Amino acid sequence: MTDITDEQIAKEIVNGNSELFGELVRRYEQKLVRYTTYILQDKSAAYDVVQDTFIKSFENLKSFNTERKFSSWIYRIAHNESINRIKKSGKEIFNVDFDFLKELMPPDAAPDVEFEKNEINEILKKSMETLPVKFREVLTLYYLENKSYDEISDILRISIGTVGTWINRGKAKLKKILQELY
């Protein structure tokens, strides 16, 4: 099953083999939970959003163009669902691990002694709190999900130039916040 692409599976499902949808869920569940958790900063809300994402993706599978990347398409749905959830709740809760952002820490943020993992996480949490969702999202997609500029462009529906700008601005903002804190 692993040698079949997502796009081929999607095609099969549309052609009537609906049970294959389970394979797509298996492939994307963890990725989407991680991604939506970083956007929503609430793991339980992320699970709900991922479930809704899969339901929506199945319902709309006939609108998917198999010439394009399935991952970008499903991430787009997850993005929309997350944004809707944020708009609905009107607040964001922080309860996540920001390890992946360690590399963005300015070198002088940790003077001589190494920070304890929890301490670093705490700093990064506080820093991320002030970052707008759009910057948090591009940083997550680029650094955590290893998405290319082109894929991020497809997921967020912004131009490739804007993707680059947002990543750089997000990094700069995060560094500035960390420098102000320490």
Added chain:
Amino acid sequence: MVEKTESLDNSMVQKIKKGEMCMKPKYVFVGIYALIITGIASLFLISAWFANVLFYKVRSHNLWRYLSFGEPGMQAFWHNIPFGAIILALLIFIAGIFWLKRFDICYKKNFTFITIFFLTAVVSSALLMDRYGLNKTLDQKKYLWEMYHNQFINPDWVIGTVIHRDPKGYYIRNVDGRFFRAVPITLNTKLPNLNRSECLKIKGIITDEYTIRATNIYKCSYRFIP
């Protein structure tokens, strides 16, 4: 909320089997897409039509000529610019651009470039509409009269400058150079106190080529507001 993420794939498959999750038919998406594209194209075409009215008026009424009449000509010039059409053209164009952005069409391209491209397309279409005579048929339609025609004479009103006044009424000349004699329709019709070269609008019944029986006579402000 799904408590055990491991079982999400199974629960999804179960829902599909039970018929709780169904794929929408393809024609729904084709229909929605067609509607969006048609809507956007229509917005740009309508915007182009309103822009075409501006080009038509400037060209056919030779609006620049009005400026040689001095102050009244300037007023005539401004009065004949179809502001309503310009505002509508701009608003509809903005709505079209908003739709393009809202429905994520062309997101890969630079947005400024897209806006300039569509603006050029709308202006070019407007010029083509004017060039190929669309207005020739439309300007005969009564409901489009206000938009298409010189607004210094209408079936029931005339705008012009005072060239002479006598106890019975005014003699005026409009920007096209036509002379009119305005006489009150009744003795109660008030005549404003206007001097030579001042502008006025006379509402009433045009009885022959140069006489208008006025029901109302207004002094015009700078913009000749009817």
